[in-house]
Every structure is written in structure tokens, then in C-alpha cells.
Amino acid sequence: MNLREFDAYVERHAAPFIADVAEFCALPSVAAERRHLPETADWTCQRLEKAGFRTQKFAVGDSPSAIWAEMGEGPRTLLFYNHYDVQPAEPLDLWESDPFVLTEREGCLYARGVADDKADLLSRLHAVEAWRATQGKLPLRVRWLIEGEEEVGSVHLAEIVARHGQLWKADGCVWEGSGRDEEERPLIYCGVRGMLYIELHVRTLERDLHSMLGGVVPNALWRLIGALSCLRGPEGRVAVEGMRERVRPFNEAEREALSRLPFDAEKRAASWGAPRLVRGLDGQEALEELLNQPTANIAGLWGGYSGPGAKTVIPATAHAKMDFRLVPDLTADEAFRLIAEHLRRHGFDDVEVVRLSGLDPARTPVDHPVVAMAAHAWEDLGAAQPARYPTMPATGPACIVINQLGVPTVMTGGVSWPGDRIHSPNENIREADYYTAVRYWGRYMARFAAHSL
Amino acid sequence: MNLREFDAYVERHAAPFIADVAEFCALPSVAAERRHLPETADWTCQRLEKAGFRTQKFAVGDSPSAIWAEMGEGPRTLLFYNHYDVQPAEPLDLWESDPFVLTEREGCLYARGVADDKADLLSRLHAVEAWRATQGKLPLRVRWLIEGEEEVGSVHLAEIVARHGQLWKADGCVWEGSGRDEEERPLIYCGVRGMLYIELHVRTLERDLHSMLGGVVPNALWRLIGALSCLRGPEGRVAVEGMRERVRPFNEAEREALSRLPFDAEKRAASWGAPRLVRGLDGQEALEELLNQPTANIAGLWGGYSGPGAKTVIPATAHAKMDFRLVPDLTADEAFRLIAEHLRRHGFDDVEVVRLSGLDPARTPVDHPVVAMAAHAWEDLGAAQPARYPTMPATGPACIVINQLGVPTVMTGGVSWPGDRIHSPNENIREADYYTAVRYWGRYMARFAAHSL
Numbered sequence: 001m002n003l004r005e006f007d008a009y010v011e012r013h014a015a016p017f018i019a020d021v022a023e024f025c026a027l028p029s030v031a032a033e034r035r036h037l038p039e040t041a042d043w044t045c046q047r048l049e050k051a052g053f054r055t056q057k058f059a060v061g062d063s064p065s066a067i068w069a070e071m072g073e074g075p076r077t078l079l080f081y082n083h084y085d086v087q088p089a090e091p092l093d094l095w096e097s098d099p100f101v102l103t104e105r106e107g108c109l110y111a112r113g114v115a116d117d118k119a120d121l122l123s124r125l126h127a128v129e130a131w132r133a134t135q136g137k138l139p140l141r142v143r144w145l146i147e148g149e150e151e152v153g154s155v156h157l158a159e160i161v162a163r164h165g166q167l168w169k170a171d172g173c174v175w176e177g178s179g180r181d182e183e184e185r186p187l188i189y190c191g192v193r194g195m196l197y198i199e200l201h202v203r204t205l206e207r208d209l210h211s212m213l214g215g216v217v218p219n220a221l222w223r224l225i226g227a228l229s230c231l232r233g234p235e236g237r238v239a240v241e242g243m244r245e246r247v248r249p250f251n252e253a254e255r256e257a258l259s260r261l262p263f264d265a266e267k268r269a270a271s272w273g274a275p276r277l278v279r280g281l282d283g284q285e286a287l288e289e290l291l292n293q294p295t296a297n298i299a300g301l302w303g304g305y306s307g308p309g310a311k312t313v314i315p316a317t318a319h320a321k322m323d324f325r326l327v328p329d330l331t332a333d334e335a336f337r338l339i340a341e342h343l344r345r346h347g348f349d350d351v352e353v354v355r356l357s358g359l360d361p362a363r364t365p366v367d368h369p370v371v372a373m374a375a376h377a378w379e380d381l382g383a384a385q386p387a388r389y390p391t392m393p394a395t396g397p398a399c400i401v402i403n404q405l406g407v408p409t410v411m412t413g414g415v416s417w418p419g420d421r422i423h424s425p426n427e428n429i430r431e432a433d434y435y436t437a438v439r440y441w442g443r444y445m446a447r448f449a450a451h452s453l
Numbered sequence: 454m455n456l457r458e459f460d461a462y463v464e465r466h467a468a469p470f471i472a473d474v475a476e477f478c479a480l481p482s483v484a485a486e487r488r489h490l491p492e493t494a495d496w497t498c499q500r501l502e503k504a505g506f507r508t509q510k511f512a513v514g515d516s517p518s519a520i521w522a523e524m525g526e527g528p529r530t531l532l533f534y535n536h537y538d539v540q541p542a543e544p545l546d547l548w549e550s551d552p553f554v555l556t557e558r559e560g561c562l563y564a565r566g567v568a569d570d571k572a573d574l575l576s577r578l579h580a581v582e583a584w585r586a587t588q589g590k591l592p593l594r595v596r597w598l599i600e601g602e603e604e605v606g607s608v609h610l611a612e613i614v615a616r617h618g619q620l621w622k623a624d625g626c627v628w629e630g631s632g633r634d635e636e637e638r639p640l641i642y643c644g645v646r647g648m649l650y651i652e653l654h655v656r657t658l659e660r661d662l663h664s665m666l667g668g669v670v671p672n673a674l675w676r677l678i679g680a681l682s683c684l685r686g687p688e689g690r691v692a693v694e695g696m697r698e699r700v701r702p703f704n705e706a707e708r709e710a711l712s713r714l715p716f717d718a719e720k721r722a723a724s725w726g727a728p729r730l731v732r733g734l735d736g737q738e739a740l741e742e743l744l745n746q747p748t749a750n751i752a753g754l755w756g757g758y759s760g761p762g763a764k765t766v767i768p769a770t771a772h773a774k775m776d777f778r779l780v781p782d783l784t785a786d787e788a789f790r791l792i793a794e795h796l797r798r799h800g801f802d803d804v805e806v807v808r809l810s811g812l813d814p815a816r817t818p819v820d821h822p823v824v825a826m827a828a829h830a831w832e833d834l835g836a837a838q839p840a841r842y843p844t845m846p847a848t849g850p851a852c853i854v855i856n857q858l859g860v861p862t863v864m865t866g867g868v869s870w871p872g873d874r875i876h877s878p879n880e881n882i883r884e885a886d887y888y889t890a891v892r893y894w895g896r897y898m899a900r901f902a903a904h905s906l
Contacts, residue, residue, distance in 0.1 A: 153763070193665070195765070197763040197765070205725070205726050205728075206726030206727075207726050209725055209726070209727070211748070211750045211752060211776050211778070212646070212743075212778060212845075212848070213725065213743070213846065214749070214750035214778060215689075215690075215742045215743060215746050215747075215748040215778070216730045216731060216734055216742055216743050217722070217725060217727040217730060217731065218729075218731055221753075221754050222689065222751060225681060225682060229678060229682055232675065236668075236671075236675065269670070272658070272662055272666065272670060273658055273660050273662070273769075274657070274658050274659075274662070274670040275657075275658075275671075276671075277670060278668075278669055278671055281669055286669055289668045289669055290668060290669050294668075295664070295668040296667070297664045297672060297765075297767060298672060298674040298675060298678075298756075298757065298768070299758050299763075299764055299766050299768070300674075300756065300757030300758035300759045300766075301674050301754060301755065301756055301757060301771070302755050302756075302759040303751075303754055303755075304751065304752050304753030304774070305753035305774060306753045306772070306774070309809065310606070310650040310776070310809045311774070312648070312650070312750075312752060312848075313752050314750060314752075315751070315752070315753070316726075319759070321757070321758060321759070321764070323664050325664070325668070356762065393665040394663070395665070
């Protein structure tokens with residue numbers, strides 16, 4: 001593989017690359033505000049077409065459009081997943097420059113969406129253009145799935161993929177995101193945890209009562225605390241019957257990958273602003289808890305009086321929001337069923353359980369060729385040994401591609417770094433990482449085309 | 454005792470009595486807003502002086518004034534307790550007439566403060582005037598303690614009484630409030646439960662974290678739930694070591710009084726808007742729980758995200774407000790110490806316990822002469838057999854007079870009734886109850902003067 005000319009092209013085109021990034025970032029495609037989404041979808045299609053892709057848009061009802069794009073031929077098809085929407089820019093006063101004007105400061109490029117996920121998308125597009133300009137036609141078929149509501153939970157993606165999935169079939173998929181860790185190790189993730197998000201609602205009285213009756217009438221907060229407490233064991237682990245039983249232990253390859261992963265509990269806790277990890281977790285054990293166990297998190301709880309001073313009241317209602325992270329083979333549907341059943345079995349039939357959203361866990365084997373190639377492409381660039389995680393601790397719509405489309409998927413080659421501030425003011429990428437990413441995708445495409453999957 | 458002329462005077466003076474009530478209620482003496490308090494204290498003193506009382510005002514710093522008043526001579530001294538402040542009138546749109554314009558509708562008189570506590574105060578004053586007009590000089594010494602911040606917790610009363618207590622010494626005290634129950638039985642209460650009001654604060658992290666870390670870092674809400682749960686037993690009773698042990702069981706006289714008290718759990722639950730009482734409580738057992746057990750009530754709890762939709766966050770902080778009702782011999786100081794110690798003993802040293810307020814429980818024996826006279830005065834009027842409660846389930850500053858001043862105290866003869874809506878829009882009294890109250894105080898003074906205490 002000789003990509004010297006490819007690399008020279010990348011070096012010569014730094015200015016037009018960054019001009020593209022600036023133009024893309026100037027579009028305030030905030031999904032939460034449904035702002036500028038059709039214009040940004042159009043801009044994306046036009047830019048893809050200019051590079052030689054065929055494109056098509058798909059929506060469900062009035063959802064933002066998902067984009068299909070395709071170029072090239074060959075026995076192998078590589079799927080790129082990206083999104084053209086961004087998080088809201090607020091709070092605006094914390095930005096040091098206009099969030100929708102790409103601004104360079106000390107080697108970094110600042111704009112809302114630059115790290116998540118616009119530079120990511122363009123680095124792949126620029127790699128395709130560099131390839132065609134220096135190597136001739138693409139050595140494989142590239143397909144693209146680009147959605148416009150990733151930042152609000154990919155609400156319609158599963159349905160769009162269910163309707164038009166054939167268009168996005170591929171031998172492997174590279175997801176958005178990833179980047180480098182604190183030690184500049186490239187990060188490779190092979191999956192996502194799932195998540196079930198629910199609300200619990202309790203009503204014990206028609207109306208709030210004077211607390212002098214506290215000993216004889218039921219308080220909704222005490223009732224809710226009872227229900228919550230039965231969902232979690234004294235050690236802080238999920239106590240819902242049937243949930244932990246469904247955890248598929250890491251296999252040998254995953255365990256081997258895990259054993260190479262750095263995890264210093266003290267350092268991590270400090271970086272998160274936590275005094276310590278629970279149960280004195282450290283090293284492999286902590287990582288396994290983070291990556292391959294379900295959680296029962298209370299994201300919010302409210303009931304009664306929370307103003308200043310004393311109000312002597314028995315709350316009639318109480319409410320909680322909870323998210324449960326899920327790992328194979330525990331699906332969101334199954335988790336919901338088990339939680340409802342568990343509450344019923346423990347006498348909490350009066351607790352209303354409302355499902356807000358659910359995404360399944362999904363993984364590609366850590367020793368799958370799409371993962372091996374991800375590591376090799378980093379080696380091609382002389383990067384540090386990548387850290388290969390069996391899964392991210394977080395959740396995302398990758399499960400739709402992995403489980404529903406059945407396409408092995410890896411997160412690699414992104415432009416994120418520990419200081420990128422995604423979702424926060426002053427989101428940024430390091431400019432040098434951008435050119436590395438373009439060069440990375442040249443290597444990845446070459447390896448993907450050559451490898452028999 | 455012949456009070457026929459007294460009663461005739463009351464009948465003749467209905468119009469000027471109600472004019473006084475209207476004038477008093479026109480003063481918007483809202484303690485929470487510190488509105489019109491000096492003007493109302495002055496009005497009260499002037500009205501008392503017009504009736505022949507000597508008066509004096511006492512304050513601590515810039516507190517609202519407490520009023521001392523005195524008239525009459527004799528071997529016996531009777532203390533009246535009342536307050537001239539009222540609750541806020543809000544929400545104003547729910548009032549059917551101006552809250553500060555006394556308005557008659559279908560036999561009821563509507564105004565903020567009419568039931569709590571302005572008519573109460575004036576009914577006693579009018580009884581004194583009726584006595585002097587028809588019987589000559591008072592047969593006893595009447596003293597008065599009238600405060601201006603009862604509705605905000607009687608913040609300075611204990612200190613004012615500590616400084617000037619001698620002025621209010623008496624052989625017995627009649628408190629504000631009381632009235633009739635649903636069956637028109639006059640209510641007589643011989644004490645109050647105490648109350649400790651605290652806040653619990655927990656911080657487990659420097660800042661909220663992404664909930665993907667839910668399995669490895671401590672969630673403040675889970676921590677707070679742990680702390681709360683150890684304060685209460687599975688049966689819903691206080692589990693703080695040492696608290697229930699300090700409960701002094703009802704004595705024979707109290708138990709006898711209790712046995713005559715009506716308590717139909719189903720009816721009560723329905724009137725409170727509760728589906729049922731806890732643990733199937735009913736009858737004597739329910740009454741004893743309500744009157745002679747401490748409680749652990751959560752008045753409010755909050756932490757994390759409570760807005761619409763899903764936010765995946767681990768809350769760094771969590772907070773609760775709790776009130777504990779107290780019974781003899783469990784003081785507020787002792788309860789606070791026991792709770793803090795209990796949390797420490799159960800490993801919750803990190804939970805901050807903040808004391809907002811505390812009032813001790815206090816009781817006068819149910820067979821004390823001041824109580825017996827309260828019942829006999831009702832008999833003099835031919836009323837239904839009174840319901841004599843060893844204590845109210847609620848809390849109030851009566852403990853300052855009973856414990857600190859050492860004056861036996863009874864709640865009786867008030868103008869309240871089940872439909873009086875005190876603290877709510879459309880507060881009212883039944884006009885007929887007003888005249889009964891004036892006649893009641895004539896009987897009570899006569900009996901108090903004649904009885905050897």
C-alpha cells in the first residue's frame with residue numbers, strides 16, 4: 001500500500017478541507033430546536049454529489065431526513081455512519097467565539113458540531129476525494145447513512161432502517177465518534193451498552209395533607225423510596241430479578257482486550273470529580289462493571305416541597321426518572337418487562353412505570369476483521385498502540401446497524417480528544433487530528449477493500 | 454350562676470360585635486409578608502384599652518410585638534393566648550369575596566383570619582365587656598398574651614416569654630383555636646405534639662456526571678435514599694434508636710378519655726382523601742398512633758433532573774426536608790441528637806443534617822381542673838358532650854406556655870368548625886358560633902373564678 005501521493009494531496013488541500021468544515025459548521029443544524037435541518041441535509045447531499053456520490057433522502061412523517069449515499073463498486077461494501085445535526089449551542093455567553101463561525105485558536109478549531117460530528121463526516125468525504133484524485137476509482141463500494149436527529153435520540157432511525165434497510169447493507173460499518181485518550185492512544189470501541197429510560201409515578205393521596213397525619217396516612221415519597229430500594233441491592237447493583245442473570249460474560253477475546261486496557265481508579269475518579277469509585281472498584285473489575293454490567297441509575301427524583309424554609313406537608317405524589325444501562329443479552333423490552341414484574345412481585349402494583357425510550361445493547365466481536373483493520377490502519381500511521389474496548393459504556397443507535405441491519409460495526413478514526421468539549425461551550429478539534437483522520441480513512445478503505453471478510 | 458342578663462346583652466350587641474370583627478379583619482396583618490403588623494398591634498391594644506385593659510408591647514430586635522394585657526383582681530388569674538397575625542390570602546382568585554372585607558353569606562362570615570384567630574380573640578374581649586356591663590367587676594384577673602408571628606412559627610415567643618414571663622404567670626391558660634367536629638361535638642385539647650424540622654443534604658460528586666458511569670460512581674440520590682431508609686422501619690414507624698423508647702404511654706385518665714373518642718378509620722380516610730390508613734389502623738390504635746407516637750415524615754425530596762423527557766445524569770447532590778412529630782418525653786433537642794447519632798452509627802457521616810426549627814411536645818393532664826371546667830362550661834350551654842383529646846396531633850407554641858411558663862393550658866371554646874377553611878381561600882366562621890363563643894367565655898370565667906385550682 002503506497003499512499004504517499006494520497007498524503008501529499010491531503011497536505012496540499014489543508015485550506016479547502018478546512019473551508020468545507022467551516023461551511024458545514026456555519027449551518028446551525030440544532031436537532032432539539034429543529035433548526036436549519038432541511039437546509040443542512042440539502043447541503044450535505046450537494047457536497048456528497050459534488051464528490052461523486054449518488055444520494056437520496058428518507059423521512060418518516062415530518063422527521064428530519066436521513067441521507068443515503070453510495071459510490072464505487074467491488075465485492076466489498078463499507079458503510080459510514082454520521083449525523084448532520086448538532087447539540088444546542090447554549091449557554092452562549094460561555095463561548096469564546098461565535099459557535100457557528102469556525103475559529104482557530106492555538107491549533108484548535110472551535111465551533112458547535114465540529115467534533116460531533118461534522119469534521120468526522122467530512123474527513124471521510126475528503127479521504128474519498130483524495131483517493132479518487134490520486135489512486136483512481138474507489139477499490140470498494142462506500143455507502144453512507146447520515147441522520148439528522150442523533151442528538152435527540154435517533155427517534156426515527158430504527159423505522160427508516162426497517163423500511164429501507166437493503167440500501168444500507170454492507171460488509172462492515174464505521175460509526176461516528178471515538179478519538180484519543182489522555183495518553184494519545186487511539187480508541188477503538190466494538191459496541192454500545194443499551195439503555196432503558198423510565199419514569200416511576202406514585203400517588204398515595206388525593207391531595208397533599210398536613211404532616212400531623214404523618215403516622216397514619218401513606219406518604220408518596222416513602223412509597224416511592226420503597227419501590228426504588230427494591231430495584232437495587234445493598235451493594236449498589238441492580239437487584240431486579242432476571243436482569244443480572246442475562247449478562248453474557250466477556251468471552252476470551254474480550255477478556256484479553258480488557259486485560260490490555262488502562263484503568264487507574266484513583267486517576268479516573270479524580271478526572272470525574274468523584275471522591276472514589278463505589279465498593280473500592282479498581283482495574284479490570286472496575287472496567288468490567290463499567291462495560292459489562294447493567295446499572296440502575298436515578299437521574300432525578302422529586303416530590304413535596306423544595307422551597308425555602310419549612311412546609312409541613314405529606315406529599316400526595318412522587319416521581320423519579322431512571323436509566324438502566326443494558327449489556328448483552330438483556331434487551332430494553334426484556335428489561336422493562338422484568339422491572340415491571342419485579343415491582344409487582346414486591347407489592348408495588350400501585351407504582352406506575354412509564355417507558356420513555358429504549359435502545360438495545362450491541363457488540364461486534366473484538367476479534368472481528370473490521371476491528372482488526374481499525375487497529376492496523378492506526379499502525380499504518382505509526383500511531384500509539386490503540387486501546388480496544390469490547391464496548392463503550394455509553395449507549396447509541398449503533399445497535400440499529402449492528403442488530404437490525406446485521407452489519408459488524410466499529411468506532412474508530414474519529415477526531416475527538418479529551419479536551420474536545422462535545423455538547424459543551426467551546427467544542428473543538430485539534431486541527432492536526434483532522435489531517436490524520438483523512439489519512440486514516442485512506443488506510444482503512446485500502447485495508448477494507450483488500451481483506452476478505 | 455345566672456347569666457341571663459349576660460346572654461341578653463350578647464343578643465343585643467350582635468351588630469357592634471360583628472362590626473368589631475369586621476374592623477379587625479380589615480387589617481391585612483400577614484406575618485409572612487410582615488404586612489401591617491405594627492398597625493394591627495396598635496389597633497389591638499387600643500381596643501383592649503377601650504374595654505378597660507392595661508396593655509404593653511414587647512419585641513425582640515425588630516420582631517413583631519407581643520402584647521401583654523391585664524384587667525381585674527382576685528385570687529385567680531386566667532391567661533388568654535391569641536395572635537393578631539394571619540396567613541397570606543393568596544391565591545386571591547379563589548376567594549369569592551375580598552379576603553379583607555368581612556362578608557356574610559348564608560350564615561357564615563368570610564375573611565382571612567376570621568377563624569384563625571381574630572374572632573377567637575374578640576369573642577373573649579366581648580365576653581369581658583358583657584360581664585362588666587351586666588355583672589359588675591371581673592371575678593378574676595385576666596391576663597392576655599397576644600403575639601404577631603404565630604403564622605410564621607412564633608419565632609421570638611420563647612425569648613419574649615423568657616425575658617418577661619412573670620407578667621404572664623397565671624393559674625390556667627386557654628389557648629387559641631379548637632371548635633366543633635363533624636358531629637357538632639365541642640373539641641377540647643389538652644396539649645400539642647412537638648416537632649423537629651430538618652433538612653438532609655448529600656453530595657457524592659463535584660458535579661453531575663453522565664449516567665454511563667452509573668455502575669461505578671456514587672449517586673447522591675441513592676445515598677440519600679439509603680440514609681432516609683435507615684430512619685424508618687419497614688412498618689413505616691420511626692426507626693431512630695432511642696426515639697420510640699422515650700414515648701411516655703398514655704396514663705389511665707388519658708386512656709379513659711381516648712376510649713370515649715370517636716374514630717372511624719374509613720370515614721376519616723375518606724375525609725382526608727386517603728384510600729386507607731397505613732397498616733390497617735383503626736379506632737383506638739389509630740388514635741394512639743396519631744396522638745402519642747413520633748412520626749418521620751418526608752415533606753420534600755429533590756435531586757437531579759425533573760424536566761420533560763430523558764436526561765441521563767448522575768446527580769451530585771440530593772436534598773430532603775423532614776418533620777418529626779414528637780410526644781412526651783421526647784424533646785426537639787433530644788430528637789435532633791438521636792437522629793444525627795443514628796445516621797452516624799449507620800455509616801451516613803457524609804449526610805449533613807440541618808435543623809430548621811424545633812418545638813417540644815407539651816400536655817396538661819386530661820383530668821386537670823382547667824380541662825374539667827372547659828367541659829363544664831359547654832354543659833352550661835347545653836352543648837353536646839365534648840370530645841376531650843389528651844393532645845392535638847399538631848404542633849404549636851403552647852409548649853412555651855405549658856413547659857416554659859408552667860401554666861396548665863387547654864384549647865377550648867373556639868369558633869372553628871370543619872368547614873372553616875383556615876389557611877385556605879374563603880376562610881370563615883358560622884355567625885351563630887360567634888355568639889355561642891362569647892356566652893361560653895362568660896361561663897368559663899365564672900367557673901374559673903369560683904373553682905379552687
